[in-house]
Amino acid sequence: MTDLINYLLFIAIRNDIKVVFSEDLDTYTPDLSVPSQRKVIINRNSNNNVSVAFRLAHELSHILFGSVEQNRVYAFSIGATKSSERIAHEQAMHMIAKYVFQDTPVEYRNYINFMESLGLPSYFEDMAREAVMQA
Amino acid sequence: MTTFERIKEISKQRGLNLKKTATEAGLSENAIYKWKTQTPQSNALQAVADVLGVSVDYLLGNTDEMHSNKKDAPYDLKEFIDSTPVLKYDGKDIPEAEMRIIRRILEDMDD
16 A cells, blocks of 8 residues: 555656645545645545545546646545546546556456455445456 | 747657657747747747647746646635635535644645
8 A cells, every 4th residue: 555655646746746644634624636736635634434545546636637627626525426526536546556457467356355445435336347447 | 048948948858859849739840949039929839838738928938837727826825725615525614723724734835
């Protein structure tokens, strides 16, 4: 997991994105990204079950692939129905799957384990299968 | 730095030479070299800015911010957060005290 986070931070640095892992925030405060300033805040106190790696990948996706005009600040939410959030979920999974499964042949890939280690809820199944098999 | 020097520098960072940059932008091979002496046309400059992934303003030397989306945001961060439509999370407002911390973190990131 540390490898994965380092890889994501490497992507952030290469793309001129600043990332902060903050311990000052309340448990209910979401992670944030501000695309116009290329900044990401990850709340380390969050009571979210989703792994930090996925949350980081998600916020990075907003900045890397999102449209700036649509929202000015993005807040992480695992149950969000907004299209911008769903797209960021998909992109985040693609980003992680590409890294994790780069040396694994398709027939050995297990997207259920993949989802479990990232702490993703079951309705991510379709998205996860697609991301893992296409990685 | 002049426009020509800026284009040259960024092209180098992107691993392109000026001829390649020009052709990718749909210009003639030596178009950019002409900009040493001539003022470029706005549509040609826009095409080059798109290829290099920077703003036209940056190429012109009006700003040191490479990315155009930065210039849309208010310059002052406090202003920016205050002008951001009420931030909600799962339908709930983020408390003012939390917003203050977030604002401070964002400001600290600039150091």
